Amino acid sequence: MVGGYFPVCIQCRTTSNPCRCKVVGPTVGFLAFAAAAVVEWPVGAVVYLFRHMKGRRIMAHPATVVYPSVTNAIPI
Template sequence: MVGVGIPICLQCGTASNPCRCEVVGPTLGFLAFAAAAIVEWPVGALVYCFTHMKGRRIKAHPATVVYPSVTNAIPI
């Protein structure tokens, strides 16, 4: 985190860009993860009451689909 309160995620050691560090992709991935989690976790908790596996898949969606797809789409 930076002093302003804006989340900055840094991922070093990647081979997808010349400087071997990613900043924009992981940061936008985190913001997309947080936005999806705000919506999907309460819905998943409600669905979990009736169908356990479907509720677990809904609650896991931000971490397994949203974050990796946004992070990998932006290579800087």
């Protein structure tokens, strides 16, 4: 048996569905955030050496754009 860890995120008190809880959207959003961060954080670190503000924006992109976009796109 192969053991593993699958993250499950739960967001309560939301108004996007009658149950007022979201599971799928935040979980998929976290996975998209992690995938984007693996690519964008090293790139942002290299860019930061030459252009500080541009590097910071690149490294913040997964948290400020990717995660909210994916989470809000899935209402459940």
